[in-house]
Amino acid sequence: MIWRRGAGKNGGRGGCGGGPLARLRHPPGGRDARIMLFAQLLDRTGTGVWGASCVLFFTFVAGLDGRRLGLLLGAAGVAGIAGSPLAGHLAARFPARTLLIGCHLLRLAAVGALLLFTRFEVLLLLVAVTSLGDRAAKMLEMLFATRAAGEQRGTYQALSRSVANAGYALGAGLAAIGLAVGTREAYQVLILGNALSFVLAAALVWRTGEQRAQDADPGKPGEAGEPGRSAAANPWRDRGYLRFVLLDIPLCLDDSILGVGLPLWLIEHTDAPHAVVPAFLIVNTVLVVVLQMTVSARVGQPRQAAGAARLYGLTLLGCCVLLALTPEHGAWAATIALLAAAVLVTAAELLRSVSSWELAVSLAPREARASYLGVAGMSQSIQKSAGPVLLTGAVMVAGPAGWLVLGTAVAGVSVAQRHFALRRLDALPSAEAADTGPAASRAATGGGGARVS
Numbered sequence: 183m184i185w186r187r188g189a190g191k192n193g194g195r196g197g198c199g200g201g202p203l204a205r206l207r208h209p210p211g212g213r214d215a216r217i218m219l220f221a222q223l224l225d226r227t228g229t230g231v232w233g234a235s236c237v238l239f240f241t242f243v244a245g246l247d248g249r250r251l252g253l254l255l256g257a258a259g260v261a262g263i264a265g266s267p268l269a270g271h272l273a274a275r276f277p278a279r280t281l282l283i284g285c286h287l288l289r290l291a292a293v294g295a296l297l298l299f300t301r302f303e304v305l306l307l308l309v310a311v312t313s314l315g316d317r318a319a320k321m322l323e324m325l326f327a328t329r330a331a332g333e334q335r336g337t338y339q340a341l342s343r344s345v346a347n348a349g350y351a352l353g354a355g356l357a358a359i360g361l362a363v364g365t366r367e368a369y370q371v372l373i374l375g376n377a378l379s380f381v382l383a384a385a386l387v388w389r390t391g392e393q394r395a396q397d398a399d400p401g402k403p404g405e406a407g408e409p410g411r412s413a414a415a416n417p418w419r420d421r422g423y424l425r426f427v428l429l430d431i432p433l434c435l436d437d438s439i440l441g442v443g444l445p446l447w448l449i450e451h452t453d454a455p456h457a458v459v460p461a462f463l464i465v466n467t468v469l470v471v472v473l474q475m476t477v478s479a480r481v482g483q484p485r486q487a488a489g490a491a492r493l494y495g496l497t498l499l500g501c502c503v504l505l506a507l508t509p510e511h512g513a514w515a516a517t518i519a520l521l522a523a524a525v526l527v528t529a530a531e532l533l534r535s536v537s538s539w540e541l542a543v544s545l546a547p548r549e550a551r552a553s554y555l556g557v558a559g560m561s562q563s564i565q566k567s568a569g570p571v572l573l574t575g576a577v578m579v580a581g582p583a584g585w586l587v588l589g590t591a592v593a594g595v596s597v598a599q600r601h602f603a604l605r606r607l608d609a610l611p612s613a614e615a616a617d618t619g620p621a622a623s624r625a626a627t628g629g630g631g632a633r634v635s
Contacts, residue, residue, distance in 0.1 A: 205475065206345070210338045211330030214390040218326060219345050221386035225286070225319070226346045228379025230353020231372050232293070235361055239369045244300050254302075254309055259567030261310035263560055265317030270325075270417075270556015278322050278329075278552070279392045285319040286384035293377050297370055321559040325552055328543050329393035339539050340478035347470045354463070415550040417557040422606050426545055429599040430538055430561035432592050433494055436530040437562070438569030439501065440466055444524060446578060447505055452516035462524045469528045477532045487540035488603040494533040495596020501526035502589025506582035538562075541603055 209215040240246045240254060272281055292311040299305065323342070331338035356375065360368040417423050445459045481490045501523050508519040538561070546554030577584035 205337065205341055209341055210332070210334035211327070211393075214393070215327075215330050215338060217386050217390050218323070218330070219341060221383040222323060222342060223345045223349045224379045224386070225383040226349025227353040227356070228376040228383075229316070230350040231357045231360075231379075232353075232376040233350070234354040234357035235369065235372050238361060239296075239373070240305070242364075243366055243369050244302075244305060246302065246305075250302055254306055256567065257306050258309040258313035259563070262313040262317040263563040263567065265314040266321040266559025266563060267553075267556040268314070269318035269321040270553045270559070273322060273325055273552035273556070274550070277392045278325050279387060279390060282319060282322040282326070283384045283387050285315045285322065286380045286387065289315040289319070290377050290380040290384070293373060293380070296373055317559065317563050321556055324539070324542075324559070325555055326393055328551060328555070335543065336478045336482045336536060336540060337475075339536065340474045343474045343535055344471045347467045351463075351467045415547045415554075417546070417550070417554045420554075422602070423545055423554060423557070425602060426541060426599070426606075427558055427561050429595055429602070430542075430558070431564050431568075432595045433491060433534055433538065433599060434562045434565040435569055435572075435588075435592060436494075436498060436501075436527045436534060437565060438573055439498075440524065440527050440531070442570045443505070443573045443577070444520060444527070446574065447508070448516070448520055450578065451510055451581070452508055452520065453511055453513045454516040454520055455513060458517050458520060461521060465521065465524045466528045466531070469525065470532065473532055474535070478536050481533075481536040481540060484540060484544035484607055485604065487537040487544070488600045488607070490533045490537035491541065491603065492596045492600040494530050494537060495593035495599075497526055497530040497533060498596075499589035499593040501530065502585040502592075506585040506589075541599075545603065545606055 206216070206219065209219060211218075237251065240251055246254065269281060269285070289312050292308045292315065295308050296305070299308070327335050327338045327342065357372055360372040440462060444462050448454050448459060449456065481487050504519055504523045504526065508523070509515045538558075542555060542558035543551065546558070572588075577588050580587070
């Protein structure tokens with residue numbers, strides 16, 4: 183399994199020629215894509231503000247205890263699972279641009295209502311609606327990218343993730359100012375800041391044009407469709423695609439390991455100083471912003487994405503082994519091991535972001551992408567709900583052995599994902615065309631990243 187950079191400038195279909203700033207000025211998709219990326223930056227900045235302050239808001243302002251706070255956040259996670267398939271279902275029938283604006287306005291109303299209501303039952307409904315709109319918006323942004331960026335969707339995804347991480351970091355920094363003040367009014371200002379981000383994002387999306395779906399001809403198979411597949415393809419009846427989504431759930435666990443696993447392991451099982459915990463997010467943010475374009479340049483084809491899925495599992499296994507071997511005593515040794523684990527889990531995240539994205543698109547029939555991508559988006563939502571429970575209820579309880587079992591299981595799933603993805607691609611005539619098209623030809627002559635296998 184070898185990655186090498188070709189001699190060409192564009193890197194094939196997912197090529198990322200030029201630096202990130204140059205790509206942001208001229209992203210795949212042109213003017214509309216540039217506006218959408220700016221909208222995402224504002225949206226994620228507001229989300230970063232809220233994400234860094236919501237727990238403290240619900241605790242100190244709304245007066246929730248730990249049990250009710252856990253129920254509140256759990257309800258948000260469950261509601262988020264429905265957001266992606268619902269958006270996909272609607273996007274197959276209505277303009278995606280209009281739906282995305284609606285998602286921003288829905289979240290604006292729900293977040294704004296937090297300033298008026300403090301009853302637990304109402305808060306439960308508001309956070310559920312916010313989470314539903316959040317996951318739906320992310321799915322619609324993904325659909326926008328597949329339509330606007332076309333064959334360069336890998337490059338767009340890299341830019342999108344870099345912009346999103348920059349927004350999260352900026353939002354967390356702004357939240358820190360309000361949290362330092364700590365008054366009720368300061369929390370209200372933070373909520374207003376998040377609400378403002380939705381207003382501005384909706385206004386920017388309004389300035390874009392509706393991206394036309396490049397549907398396949400009725401008599402031809404979709405990009406990853408089967409011969410004779412009709413335009414009414416239903417992802418809920420496509421066992422092969424549902425298997426991909428099911429296997430993709432544990433291949434998103436890097437998110438919970440970074441946000442829950444590393445901090446709790448540091449606090450409960452090592453002598454490392456608690457001040458190291460923010461460094462995990464800093465390491466993650468910096469590496470994603472700096473390296474996402476480079477990684478995406480090497481995973482521009484469906485088969486490369488399948489190989490990256492397997493590499494994800496091996497990388498996460500390495501992270502879990504390192505956590506299992508982290509010494510309980512000795513602050514310096516534990517700190518170094520945990521920071522190294524943060525680097526590995528970030529590397530896994532970089533691989534997951536491009537492999538999951540590319541396979542979700544490539545394994546879906548072109549004429550039914552909206553509904554298929556909606557179902558694919560469930561994997562990350564389910565992981566966000568189940569991942570923390572898995573880590574705190576099983577892995578942490580089992581200690582080092584829990585990490586070893588988790589890493590081995592994820593590595594096994596990643597091998598299975600690659601196997602089934604390649605088998606599905608091999609069975610589809612269009613997959614062969616994808617590998618012999620212009621992008622693949624450039625890769626074969628040194629114009630793009632070599633195949634990951």
